[in-house]
Amino acid sequence: MLQKFCLAMVFVFVLGSLPCVAQEFVLYSFPPAAELNWKTPYTLAWGAGVKGRLSLQHGKAKHTIGHCFMELIGADGTRDLTGMTTAPDAPPDVDFITKKGYGLGLLFAPMQGAFDPSQKLDAELKGRYETGRVAFFRFRISQAQYARMKQYLTEYKARGYDKIYNGLNEPRKGLGAGCSAFAMSFLDVTNLIDPVMNQQWIRRVNIPLDLIGGPLTGKTVSLGKFTTSARWAKPGEPARELALYDPQLIFEWLGKEAEKARFDKLHGATPETTLLGKPCRFVRRGNAVGLYLDVSDRPVPTDPLWKE
Numbered sequence: 005m006l007q008k009f010c011l012a013m014v015f016v017f018v019l020g021s022l023p024c025v026a027q028e029f030v031l032y033s034f035p036p037a038a039e040l041n042w043k044t045p046y047t048l049a050w051g052a053g054v055k056g057r058l059s060l061q062h063g064k065a066k067h068t069i070g071h072c073f074m075e076l077i078g079a080d081g082t083r084d085l086t087g088m089t090t091a092p093d094a095p096p097d098v099d100f101i102t103k104k105g106y107g108l109g110l111l112f113a114p115m116q117g118a119f120d121p122s123q124k125l126d127a128e129l130k131g132r133y134e135t136g137r138v139a140f141f142r143f144r145i146s147q148a149q150y151a152r153m154k155q156y157l158t159e160y161k162a163r164g165y166d167k168i169y170n171g172l173n174e175p176r177k178g179l180g181a182g183c184s185a186f187a188m189s190f191l192d193v194t195n196l197i198d199p200v201m202n203q204q205w206i207r208r209v210n211i212p213l214d215l216i217g218g219p220l221t222g223k224t225v226s227l228g229k230f231t232t233s234a235r236w237a238k239p240g241e242p243a244r245e246l247a248l249y250d251p252q253l254i255f256e257w258l259g260k261e262a263e264k265a266r267f268d269k270l271h272g273a274t275p276e277t278t279l280l281g282k283p284c285r286f287v288r289r290g291n292a293v294g295l296y297l298d299v300s301d302r303p304v305p306t307d308p309l310w311k312e
Contacts, residue, residue, distance in 0.1 A: 070251025107225025109218035117169030133290030139258035140294035184249035
């Protein structure tokens with residue numbers, strides 16, 4: 005009897021010492037290579053087209069307009085690390101402006117898309133954990149939430165939606181997705197988008213219609229007109245609103261709120277940053293900071309994955 009008891013205790017001890025991997029969803033945000041100035045169309049183009057390209061930090065992986073992507077981690081350690089990007093054989097963004105006359109219609113134009121390879125993102129993350137040029141948000145999720153996200157990712161690829169980058173940024177309608185819209189759509193399908201995210205992470209500008217060329221309007225915008233455009237549309241002028249989750253805003257907000265959470269932890273204060281009715285914890289990896297939130301007790305939506 006004593007021998008059986010000892011064996012049982014050893015078994016419990018071994019089990020208790022094994023690492024427990026919970027399901028997680030992680031949102032990552034890289035800031036632009038050079039901070040973008042959204043004051044006017046010209047300052048935006050200058051920052052993305054010139055200043056960002058001249059930056060040497062992170063070499064070819066510098067991301068002139070920033071980048072967002074996601075990671076889905078299963079209880080068995082399975083990882084889906086990917087994001088939306090342009091396909092390797094897609095024309096350069098600048099060609100849509102200089103050769104095709106899209107102007108700021110580039111911001112609504114569908115392009116040849118592809119999923120980011122996980123090996124590439126892992127390599128980029130390694131360098132950015134050292135420089136701190138990445139912010140992240142880790143969500144602990146339930147098995148049901150994980151299953152819904154996994155199904156969404158599988159069907160997204162099966163439907164060929166990964167071949168459409170940018171466009172109208174409505175991934176659940178199959179109308180294209182930039183990197184941030186794609187990453188955020190996983191939180192959307194599990195009803196994990198807090199109103200604060202939409203208030204703080206979305207960039208909104210009204211683009212004058214005469215600067216929008218390409219398939220959206222069928223117009224051509226000359227390079228001269230595009231490069232000398234001095235302002236966004238004023239109220240009442242013909243315009244189309246651009247509303248997108250901005251990697252720069254996400255990176256800055258996460259960094260600011262992570263430091264608040266760190267201060268609260270160090271001083272034993274009540275956490276100031278709360279999302280979805282819960283306090284966020286400070287986490288870090290190397291020199292990069294982020295937030296952690298356990299949302300595993302939230303109900304899983306039952307609406308269709310696709311809005312057709």
